[in-house]
Amino acid sequence: MDARGLRALSIVLVVVCSVAAAVAPIGAAADPGSRPAALQAEDELALEDADQIVMDVFIAENGSALVTVDYQFRYGENGTSKAAWERLRTDVESDTEAYVDAERTKWNDTVADGANETGQNMSLSNLSIATENETALQKIGHVEVSFRWESFAAVEINQLTAGPALSGFTLDDDTRLQFRWPAGYSIYENDGQPQIDPSPSNRTDDMVIWRGSEVGFADERPWIVLIEDGGSNANTTATPSNEGPTMPWTIVVLALALLAAVGAGGWLLGRERTADNGSKREAERPTQPDGSTGSASNAADGPPPELLSNEERVLRLLEERGGRIKQQAVVSELGWTEAKTSQVVGDLREADEIEVFRIGRENVLSLPEEDEE
Incomplete structure (x- = not known):
């Protein structure tokens, strides 16, 4: 090959190398795995990013507890984007087992800490996770984690002591913790002092609520003593008498x-x-087109259930039932869990929207009676 041919070959090689060098960066930029992690994680949600976390603990008579942790995401204006919530919801529903495993690992550690603190033989079982989407005016997405916590409370004859199992548990500003107990139990009082610490944000006959924005836990845990109704609720013991009446x-x-x-x-x-x-x-009562009377027209005139909040759905059900209904009937009618129903009922009672009283061992909800002139 003469000198002219060598020169032409050199020019070709230089051009090829220049093109290859220009193409390589383009290929690298197109590889999604090479993007900065910050860009990949943008607008992605984890459960801990919830706008509010509600931890509901129902304490059974045998000391076990049914725990429901409700991660709530408010999407829409000034909140989590709807797209981000839908991605999280799809991820939880398509890869449920991975989320269950992660939550089980986290809560198993909490249960182990509680066992070490109390010396009780504790265990966790039946953990599950589910999603729910509210379509009310204030749109809220829920991821609910539920499980059974064995030996959560210490049992002594007719008393239940709960709280020390939550060793190291802290309340953030956006976290709410509530303890509930079965009918027939109440908060124990010693010399007139309720055995509960710290003082709750709200208290009813069958529930106490602590809000992280309002209270803090001494020694990083709550404490409450419950006693079965009919048991001694004072510091004195009655002395039997041998005298007749x-x-x-x-x-x-x-x-x-x-x-x-x-x-x-x-x-x-x-x-x-x-x-x-x-x-x-x-x-x-207004007369129906068929000549009958009833509350069906009220339901038809109002917005459809999917546009109502949970609280509005309970209030509508109460109106349809003449202003009074058993709490267990609300669970059946709306297809909710007992924990969710108790949470909504507690919010309504706290807002003085409804009244709650007992008949036997059941809670009955009623609309407040208006004073008649």
Whole structure:
């Protein structure tokens, strides 16, 4: 090859190398694995990024607890983007087992710390995870983690002591912790002092609530003592007497007869009032196109259930049932878990939207009665 041919070959080689050098960076930039981690993680959510975390602990009579941790994401204006929430929701639903494993590992560590703190034999079981999407005006996405915590509370005859198992647990500003207990139990009082620490943000007959923005835990854990109704709720013990009754039996029998008469009269009077009120409500009910009366028209006139908040759905159900319904019926009608139902009921009661009382061992919800002039 002469000198002219060598020169031409050199020029070709230089051009080829220059093109290869220019193409290589383009290929690298197109590789998604080479992008900065900050860009890859942009707008991605983890459970700990929730706008609010509600930890509900229902304490059973045997000391075990049903725990539900509700991670709430408010999406829309001034909140989490809807796209970010939908990505997290899809990720949880498509790779549920991975999230279950991660939550089980985290909570197993918490249970182990609680066992070391209390000396009780604790364990975690039946952990599950689910998502839910509210379509109310304030859009909220939920990721709910539920599990059973064995020996969460210490059991002693008719008392339950709960809280020390949460060794090292802290309340952030966006975290809410609530303890609930079965009907037939109440907070133990010693010399008139409720055995609960710290003082809760809110307290009802069957629930206490601590909000991280309002309270802090001494020694980084809560503490509460519950006693079965009918047990001793004071620091004194009754002394039995060997003496017979000092009141003549005749007086006792007459007093009982008088009480029975008063009770019967009150029952008849109440029955008449109930009948009158029922007739009045029946007359005020709007007539349906088919000539019948009832509350169906109220439900039809209002917005569909998917546009109502959880609280509004409970209030509508109460109105449809004449202003009174058992809490367990709300669970069945709306298809919610007991933990979620108790949380919504607690919020409504705290806002004075409803009243809650017991019949036997069941909670009954009712709309507040308006004072009549």
